[in-house]
Amino acid sequence: MRQTLNILLVGVGGQGTILASKFMSQVAIDAAYDVKMSEIKGMSQRGGSVVTQLRIGDDIASPTIDKGEADYIVAFEQMEGYRWAEFLKPDGKIMISEQQIEPMPVIMGVADYPSEIIEKIDTLGLDVASVDALKIATECGTPKAANIVLMGYLAKQLPIAKEIWVGALEKIIPERFLELNKQAFEKGYQL
Amino acid sequence: MAKQLMSGNEAFARGAYEYGVRVAAAYPGTPSTEILENIAKYKDTIYSQWSPNEKVSLEVGIGASFGGSRALVAMKHVGLNVAADPLMTVTYSGVRAGLVIISADDPGMHSSQNEQDNRFFAKFAKIPLLEPSNSQEAKDMVGTALEISEQFDTPVLVRSTTRISHSLSLVELNEPIKAPIKPYEKDEKKYVMVPAYARQRRVIIEDRLRKLEEYSETTPLNRVEMNDTSIGVITSGVSYQYAKEALPNASILKLGFSYPLPKKKIEEFAKQVDVLYVIEELDPFMEEQIRAMGIAVKGKDVLPNIGELSVQIIRQKILGESIANLEAAATVAEKLSEQPTPGRPPVLCPGCPHRGVFFTLKKMKLVVSGDIGCYTLGSLPPLSAMDTTICMGYSIGGAHGMELANPDLKGKTVAVIGDSTFLHTGVNGLMDIVYNGGQTTTLILDNRITAMTGQQENPASGKTLMGDAATEVDIALLCKSLGVKRVFKAKPFELQELQNLIKEELAVNEPSVIIVEHPCIFVDDNKYEPVKINENCTTCTSCMRIGCPAIVKKGNKIEINQNLCYGCDLCIQLCHFDAIVKCSDKGGC
Numbered sequence: 001m002r003q004t005l006n007i008l009l010v011g012v013g014g015q016g017t018i019l020a021s022k023f024m025s026q027v028a029i030d031a032a033y034d035v036k037m038s039e040i041k042g043m044s045q046r047g048g049s050v051v052t053q054l055r056i057g058d059d060i061a062s063p064t065i066d067k068g069e070a071d072y073i074v075a076f077e078q079m080e081g082y083r084w085a086e087f088l089k090p091d092g093k094i095m096i097s098e099q100q101i102e103p104m105p106v107i108m109g110v111a112d113y114p115s116e117i118i119e120k121i122d123t124l125g126l127d128v129a130s131v132d133a134l135k136i137a138t139e140c141g142t143p144k145a146a147n148i149v150l151m152g153y154l155a156k157q158l159p160i161a162k163e164i165w166v167g168a169l170e171k172i173i174p175e176r177f178l179e180l181n182k183q184a185f186e187k188g189y190q191l
Numbered sequence: 192m193a194k195q196l197m198s199g200n201e202a203f204a205r206g207a208y209e210y211g212v213r214v215a216a217a218y219p220g221t222p223s224t225e226i227l228e229n230i231a232k233y234k235d236t237i238y239s240q241w242s243p244n245e246k247v248s249l250e251v252g253i254g255a256s257f258g259g260s261r262a263l264v265a266m267k268h269v270g271l272n273v274a275a276d277p278l279m280t281v282t283y284s285g286v287r288a289g290l291v292i293i294s295a296d297d298p299g300m301h302s303s304q305n306e307q308d309n310r311f312f313a314k315f316a317k318i319p320l321l322e323p324s325n326s327q328e329a330k331d332m333v334g335t336a337l338e339i340s341e342q343f344d345t346p347v348l349v350r351s352t353t354r355i356s357h358s359l360s361l362v363e364l365n366e367p368i369k370a371p372i373k374p375y376e377k378d379e380k381k382y383v384m385v386p387a388y389a390r391q392r393r394v395i396i397e398d399r400l401r402k403l404e405e406y407s408e409t410t411p412l413n414r415v416e417m418n419d420t421s422i423g424v425i426t427s428g429v430s431y432q433y434a435k436e437a438l439p440n441a442s443i444l445k446l447g448f449s450y451p452l453p454k455k456k457i458e459e460f461a462k463q464v465d466v467l468y469v470i471e472e473l474d475p476f477m478e479e480q481i482r483a484m485g486i487a488v489k490g491k492d493v494l495p496n497i498g499e500l501s502v503q504i505i506r507q508k509i510l511g512e513s514i515a516n517l518e519a520a521a522t523v524a525e526k527l528s529e530q531p532t533p534g535r536p537p538v539l540c541p542g543c544p545h546r547g548v549f550f551t552l553k554k555m556k557l558v559v560s561g562d563i564g565c566y567t568l569g570s571l572p573p574l575s576a577m578d579t580t581i582c583m584g585y586s587i588g589g590a591h592g593m594e595l596a597n598p599d600l601k602g603k604t605v606a607v608i609g610d611s612t613f614l615h616t617g618v619n620g621l622m623d624i625v626y627n628g629g630q631t632t633t634l635i636l637d638n639r640i641t642a643m644t645g646q647q648e649n650p651a652s653g654k655t656l657m658g659d660a661a662t663e664v665d666i667a668l669l670c671k672s673l674g675v676k677r678v679f680k681a682k683p684f685e686l687q688e689l690q691n692l693i694k695e696e697l698a699v700n701e702p703s704v705i706i707v708e709h710p711c712i713f714v715d716d717n718k719y720e721p722v723k724i725n726e727n728c729t730t731c732t733s734c735m736r737i738g739c740p741a742i743v744k745k746g747n748k749i750e751i752n753q754n755l756c757y758g759c760d761l762c763i764q765l766c767h768f769d770a771i772v773k774c775s776d777k778g779g780c
Binding site: 012025026029034035036037038039040047048049060061062063064066067068069079080082083085086087088089090102103104105106107108109110111112113114115120121124126 | 301325358432433526533535573732735743
């Protein structure tokens with residue numbers, strides 16, 4: 001039996017976290033795995049936290065991932081990565097987009113945005129990678145593809161053939177945005 | 192057939208399609224909303240609708256069943272409170288064609304005002320209860336529930352939870368069956384619940400429960416997975432998945448049909464295992480009944496009755512395991528907590544028409560009796576302009592009560608409610624005020640849509656769930672017809688005018704309604720021009736008092752994120768230095 005993979009995708013509403021999760025689920029299905037995905041969206045239509053949990057393996061029971069049990073965390077925003085870091089397995093890997101989106105308490109000046117997030121996680125001995133996904137995606141043509149850059153980076157770590165990923169991308173992304181997203185995926189994969 | 196990844200809600204909808212449902216109704220509410228949104232995709236065979244509230248949607252479902260068509264009604268847990276009245280009597284009349292009620296609980300209160308366990312409604316109403324544990328079962332159980340409904344002449348309650356409704360797992364698709372419309376038959380002794388007839392039905396209900404108990408013993412929905420007998424587990428719903436993963440060697444009695452319980456099956460199972468646990472989310476619903484059978488079980492003495500269960504909770508509490516990964520996680524959390532992470536509370540969107548209203552109410556230092564919808568976010572800082580939130584439709588009756596209780600609150604209290612919520616159950620409160628001589632000023636924040644659950648149509652929005660044009664309720668005329676003489680319209684982005692109007696109406700000794708009109712930014716077709724900061728800015732931060740996510744303080748400077756700015760111009764009105772201007776002004780953005 002193959003190992004169960006627990007992947008947490010965290011971000012802010014509007015960043016394409018759920019689309020990325022659907023992409024990842026499609027990859028899992030195309031690779032003939034069982035998959036469960038659980039999503040919690042924030043209460044507001046824009047700007048709330050979004051967390052999706054993906055579990056991939058031969059026979060998945062629980063749809064959720066507990067603290068300390070995630071093999072991979074993909075954070076679409078720095079502080080969200082910091083917030084969810086405790087869900088990482090001691091030997092897991094967390095990938096954080098360098099993008100920062102300030103929440104209301106920071107905007108109002110009653111709280112500070114945490115500093116040196118990547119360094120702090122690194123000093124805890126956790127495997128952390130920072131990715132300037134926004135910049136890479138912008139170079140590909142739109143900042144909106146930052147989610148796919150990160151998925152490209154994740155793809156390289158997982159034991160699923162690249163063709164399957166690209167095939168799934170073709171199923172998920174509308175034709176007119178496909179080339180751009182394929183490029184974003186490739187850039188992430190090459191990091 | 193093809194397998195497809197589906198959320199529980201999509202699967203419920205697919206089940207409705209495959210098992211011949213012809214009529215479906217609901218009022219939107221997380222986590223149940225997507226059931227009807229997906230049923231609407233099958234509009235060639237299923238008529239579906241948003242009703243003004245859950246009571247009406249259940250009434251429509253009951254009528255459809257009496258009329259001979261299989262029917263499905265969906266709601267969130269608190270919605271069933273609203274629909275409880277028809278529920279408690281349709282249990283007496285029974286059905287004609289199958290009637291399924293899906294109630295989606297929200298353990299952990301991801302987006303709800305309370306955490307009630309709706310399985311008790313099945314026991315309360317004396318009707319069968321089904322609990323799917325993944326999307327495949329969600330789909331299949333719609334079919335089984337319809338069969339049970341027809342076989343036993345009863346409505347059937349299907350309990351979902353957030354993790355069933357909103358988690359995705361693989362579902363096998365099948366072709367729809369044929370469920371013909373049953374010819375209508377008048378049967379007043381069954382469908383007219385006057386006391387003489389209801390008393391006869393009362394006896395039938397108890398008999399039906401006994402038959403359902405027998406069914407519970409034999410249905411494959413209740414199955415034993417025999418394994419190591421040192422630990423036995425009785426479980427249902429998503430808890431089954433947690434138990435299976437946490438205790439892979441345990442023997443499990445999985446109850447897909449969890450009311451009435453299969454007594455003999457439980458007794459037999461209990462005899463075969465050394466220790467018996469009941470693993471269920473929220474209340475000890477099954478546990479208490481099993482104890483009452485004289486069977487020793489462990490349950491809420493070790494497991495929490497608050498919030499969601501998880502694999503880790505079960506391993507810790509039942510196996511007494513210390514979980515290495517969890518301990519590592521705690522260490523990480525402790526180290527990271529040296530630098531606190533600010534929360535990311537939900538906020539009103541940039542350009543939200545509610546923002547100007549709450550800014551004004553705060554400025555006027557009014558007591559605000561609030562309601563459920565996006566505008567509940569008006570209670571959060573920096574607006575902090577809402578005093579109470581209880582349930583859908585509470586605000587108007589609540590404001591009347593406050594004013595009755597305390598003369599100091601008269602003229603200082605307003606009720607705030609949205610268009611959809613007003614039509615849901617708020618209208619009753621307004622009627623009450625008019626009838627009983629109250630004086631409350633009610634603000635109806637009409638953004639033309641049911642916004643918080645994701646822009647669903649309602650009787651005032653001019654469109655149905657299936658996409659057809661609809662006659663819009665004229666909210667002003669409706670209020671007038673209830674007897675409110677003072678009905679006004681206002682614009683949320685014209686702060687001074689809004690404030691003047693509220694002030695005038697608070698001073699009047701009769702009920703007033705102010706309909707504050709502006710569409711939600713997600714349904715507004717107009718294009719507005721964003722704004723920018725110019726050199727006049729003194730960083731006084733006056734503009735930040737409205738809590739707009741597009742206005743950010745960066746170091747010593749205020750910046751406006753033009754990608755977020757919607758052009759509502761509230762900040763222009765707040766600036767004393769003419770430092771915020773439209774983008775077209777001198778040089779653009």
